[in-house]
Amino acid sequence: xxxxxEFLQEIAIDLLxxxxxxxxxxxxxxxxxxxxxxxxxxxxCYKNWRIEEGHYTQDPKIAAIQCxxxxxxxxxxxxxxxxxxxxxxxxxxxIYSLACxIYSLACxxxxxxxxxxxxxxxxxxxxxxDVLSSCRSETLEPYxxxxxxxxxxPLKGYVGDVHANDKFGLDSLITIFELFCxxxxx
Amino acid sequence: xxxxxxxxLPIKKTxxxxxxxxxxxxxxxxxxxxxxxxxTFRASYANVKDKVMAGLKTIASRRF
Numbered sequence: 001x002x003x004x005x006e007f008l009q010e011i012a013i014d015l016l017x018x019x020x021x022x023x024x025x026x027x028x029x030x031x032x033x034x035x036x037x038x039x040x041x042x043x044x045c046y047k048n049w050r051i052e053e054g055h056y057t058q059d060p061k062i063a064a065i066q067c068x069x070x071x072x073x074x075x076x077x078x079x080x081x082x083x084x085x086x087x088x089x090x091x092x093x094x095i096y097s098l099a100c101x102i103y104s105l106a107c108x109x110x111x112x113x114x115x116x117x118x119x120x121x122x123x124x125x126x127x128x129x130d131v132l133s134s135c136r137s138e139t140l141e142p143y144x145x146x147x148x149x150x151x152x153x154p155l156k157g158y159v160g161d162v163h164a165n166d167k168f169g170l171d172s173l174i175t176i177f178e179l180f181c182x183x184x185x186x
Numbered sequence: 187x188x189x190x191x192x193x194x195l196p197i198k199k200t201x202x203x204x205x206x207x208x209x210x211x212x213x214x215x216x217x218x219x220x221x222x223x224x225x226t227f228r229a230s231y232a233n234v235k236d237k238v239m240a241g242l243k244t245i246a247s248r249r250f
Binding site for chain 2: 003004007011014015018019020021050051052055056057058059061062085086087088091095098099122125126129
């Protein structure tokens with residue numbers, strides 16, 4: 001988990017260096033560890049729900065679960081949250097989710113490259129960012145509450161069922177990412 | 187023929203239950219494959235990082 005958190009941190013810092021360059025976005029670095037822990041909890045819950053014993057989580061599912069964890073812990077925020085003037089300020093965590101998909105979906109880069117170089121589909125990306133904005137995991141709520149109260153419990157204690165309200169979001173994201181993989185594999 | 191001429195008002199969501207509904211809700215998916223490792227992720231990321239960051243910058247810098 002530590003290794004994953006370090007990798008997620010690298011991606012976040014790359015974003016600050018290469019995408020969020022005008023100091024309008026703040027990275028709350030310790031929250032990256034919460035994202036990694038949230039992924040661990042939600043993945044274990046997802047396995048209880050939909051994965052056969054002994055099977056591994058596939059790439060589109062990894063991407064979807066990662067997005068839900070990022071949306072829940074929001075490691076980024078704009079400096080001025082009530083006056084967002086750019087897509088970056090309005091959707092920093094969603095853009096971080098897109099960047100993180102790269103590592104779990106080998107196709108994500110190909111999609112971005114194709115669409116941007118072809119000068120098309122801004123609407124597609126903005127719509128995708130809107131979808132990501134609507135995701136937040138209620139399964140992770142007990143862990144989120146304990147973090148807020150600074151209660152430390154073993155993560156396994158939070159592993160149970162996927163909350164009913166998360167199932168539509170997870171299924172939707174997994175479907176989108178599976179389509180990515182099928183259509184844009186490079 | 188199972189055709190109704192009646193609108194069956196009021197119109198409301200039909201709640202369906204039964205073994206098919208319960209089995210579908212409890213179904214497992216075929217997830218068999220290789221385990222994902224951070225090493226693999228890191229290699230995939232390094233391979234495409236620059237292009238993707240450039241693409242994300244185009245999206246992110248749009249101003250309103």
